[in-house]
Amino acid sequence: xxxxxxxxxxxxxxxxxxxxxxxxxxxxxxxxxxxxxxxxxxxxxxxxxxxxxxxxxxxxxxxxxxxxxxxxxxxxxxxxxxxxxxxxxxxxxxxxxxxxxxxxxxxxxxxxxxxxxxxxxxxxxxxxxxxxxxxxxxxxxxxxxxxxxxxxxxxxxxxxxxxxxxxxxxxxxxxxxxxxxxxxxxxxxxxxxxxxxxxxxxxxxxxxxxxxxxxxxxxxxxxxxxxxxxxxxxxxxxxxxxxxxxxxxxxxxxxxxxxxxxxxxxxxxxxxxxxxxxxxxxxxxxxxxxxxxxxxxxxxxxxxxxxxxxxxxxxxxxxxxxxxxxxxxxxxxxxxxxxxxxxxxxxxxxxxxxxxxxx
Ligand SMILES: [Zn+2]
Numbered sequence: 307x308x309x310x311x312x313x314x315x316x317x318x319x320x321x322x323x324x325x326x327x328x329x330x331x332x333x334x335x336x337x338x339x340x341x342x343x344x345x346x347x348x349x350x351x352x353x354x355x356x357x358x359x360x361x362x363x364x365x366x367x368x369x370x371x372x373x374x375x376x377x378x379x380x381x382x383x384x385x386x387x388x389x390x391x392x393x394x395x396x397x398x399x400x401x402x403x404x405x406x407x408x409x410x411x412x413x414x415x416x417x418x419x420x421x422x423x424x425x426x427x428x429x430x431x432x433x434x435x436x437x438x439x440x441x442x443x444x445x446x447x448x449x450x451x452x453x454x455x456x457x458x459x460x461x462x463x464x465x466x467x468x469x470x471x472x473x474x475x476x477x478x479x480x481x482x483x484x485x486x487x488x489x490x491x492x493x494x495x496x497x498x499x500x501x502x503x504x505x506x507x508x509x510x511x512x513x514x515x516x517x518x519x520x521x522x523x524x525x526x527x528x529x530x531x532x533x534x535x536x537x538x539x540x541x542x543x544x545x546x547x548x549x550x551x552x553x554x555x556x557x558x559x560x561x562x563x564x565x566x567x568x569x570x571x572x573x574x575x576x577x578x579x580x581x582x583x584x585x586x587x588x589x590x591x592x593x594x595x596x597x598x599x600x601x602x603x604x605x606x607x608x609x610x611x612x613x614x615x616x617x618x619x620x621x622x623x624x625x626x627x628x629x630x631x632x633x634x635x636x637x638x639x640x641x642x643x644x645x646x647x648x649x650x651x652x653x654x655x656x657x658x659x660x661x662x663x664x665x
Contacts, residue, residue, distance in 0.1 A: 325380045328358055332388050336395050342403070345396055352388060359385055429665045430535050430654050433642035434517050437537050440561040441515040444554060446539065449514045451500040453521075454481055457490045459499035464578040465615055472577045477523040479532075493521035496635055497538035498578065501614070504540060505622040510629050511543040517638070528650045535638035542614065542624070542631035548581070551611055551632035559587045559608070562645060566593070570605055579612025579633060590644070606644060609636035 332352045339345040352358050359381070366378050427435075438448055451459075457468075466472050476495035483491055500516035508514075516538040524530055541550070548571070556569040567590065571583040586607050589600035596602040614631035639651050646665070648654070653661050 324362055325377060325384055328352075328362060329384050329387075332359070332384075333391060336388075336391055339395060339399070342396075342399060345392075345399060349392060353385075353392065359388065426662070426665050428654070428662065429642050429646055429648070430638055432665060433645060434535060434537065434638050436562060436645075437558065437636070437638065437641065438515055438517060440558050441537075441539060444513075444557060446513045446515045446541075449500060449504060449516055450518055451494070451497065451503050451516060453494055453519055454491055455494040455499050457492060459502050460492055460494050460496070463502040463618070463621070464498055465617060466577045470577065472575075479521050479523050494518075495522055496520050497536040498633070498635055500538055501540045501578070501633055502618075502622070505542065505618075505624070510624060510631075511541075512631070513541045513543075515539050526652055528652070529640065529643075531639065531651050531655065533655065534651075537636050537638060539634045539636075540614070540631060541633075542619070542629055544628055544630075546613075546630045546632055548583075548613060548632070551583075551613070551634065554632070555585055555609075555611065555634060562641065563587060563590050568594070571611070574610060574612075576610055576612060578615050578618055579610075580615045582610065582612035585609045585611050585634065608641065608644075609634050611635070 332348075335348050335352070336345075339348045350357060354360065362381050363378075363385070366374050366381065369377060442448065460478075461467070461470075461473065478495055479493040481491040481493065497516045497518050497520055500514070500518075504512060504514050504516075518536065519533055520536045521533055522530075524532060526532060539554070541554070552569060552571055556567070559567045559569055568588040570586045570588070572586065574582045574584040576582045584607055586605035588594045589597060589604055589606055591597050591599040592604065594604035596604050600606050611632065611634035614633050616626035616630075619626040619629055619631060639654055642648065642654070643651060648661070
C-alpha cells in the first residue's frame with residue numbers, strides 16, 4: 307500500500323493505518339538487514355529526511371487536531387522505537403562482523419606445519435658414496451678420469467688393440483672430434499682407463515678407487531643402460547695376490563650387504579687381467595638356497611676383477627717380478643638395485659619422483 311505523501315485522501319485513517327503498517331514493515335526490514343550496507347539503506351528508507359516515517363510526520367499537518375494528537379503520538383513513539391531498534395541492530399551487526407573477522411583471521415597454532423619439500427641424494431650417488439667410503443677406510447684414495455677418452459687409454463693400453471676380438475665386449479660410442487689432433491676419441495666404455503692414467507703418474511704402492519660414468523652403445527633392458535656408473539679399483543704393490551683381491555672385495559660386500567656375506571670368484575676373461583674373475587656374492591635374499599632374485603643359483607654376479615696383467619705392469623715401467631696388482635670394476639647401478647630392491651636399472655634415470663622420493 308502506498309504511503310501518504312500528502313494530498314487529497316483521508317489522511318486520518320490512512321495515517322493511523324500507515325503508522326501500524328510502517329511499524330511492522332520497518333521492524334521486519336530491520337531484522338532482514340544482514341550487513342552495514344543493508345542497514346544504511348534501511349535507515350535512509352525509513353528514518354531518512356525523505357524517508358517513510360518522515361513522510362508520516364509531515365502528513366500530520368493535514369489532520370484535524372484530535373487526529374493529529376493520536377496519530378502524532380503514535381508516530382513519535384514509532385520514531386523513538388525504530389531509532390532504538392536501529393541502534394540495537396547496528397550494534398548486533400557490528401558484533402557479528404567483529405566475530406566473523408576474529409574467526410576468519412584466527413591463527414590455529416595447533417595445526418601441523420606445511421611440510422618443506424626436501425631434496426635428497428640420488429640412490430646411485432648414495433651407493434657410490436657407500437662404496438667409496440668402504441674403499442677409503444681400506445686405504446684407497448679416490449681419483450677421477452675423463453669421460454671422453456682416447457682409444458689408447460680405453461683399449462690399447464689395456465691390451466685391447468684395434469683388431470682384438472675382445473673389443474666386441476664393449477659396444478663403443480665414438481666421438482667425431484680430435485684432441486690435439488689425436489684420435490680416435492670415444493666415450494669411455496669403462497673406468498678402467500684410470501688404471502693406466504694412475505700408473506703413469508704414481509709409483510707403487512698404489513691404491514685408488516675411480517668412480518665415474520661409462521657409456522655403451524647397447525639396447526636397454528632391466529639390467530642394461532647405455533649410461534652407467536662404474537667404480538674401478540686398482541692396487542699395485544709388492545706381493546699382492548688373488549687372496550688380497552678376494553679379501554678386499556669380501557670386506558666391501560660385507561660392508562654393503564652385511565657381515566654374513568660370502569664372496570665367490572669364478573674364472574673369467576678380461577684382456578687386462580690375468581687371471582680374471584667374475585665376482586659373485588651369495589644371495590642376500592635366500593642366503594644361497596636359491597630364489598627368484600638370484601635365478602635359483604644362490605649367487606649374484608657383482609663385478610669383474612683379476613690380477614693386473616704383467617704386460618701392463620711392465621708397460622708402465624714397473625718390474626713385474628717385483629710388483630703385482632689387482633683390479634676390479636663394478637657397476638654401481640647393479641649394486642644399488644640389490645641394496646635398495648630396485649628391479650629395473652632404467653628406473654634410476656627416468657627422474658620419476660615416485661622412486662626418487664623413497665631415498
Ligand atoms: Zn637368492
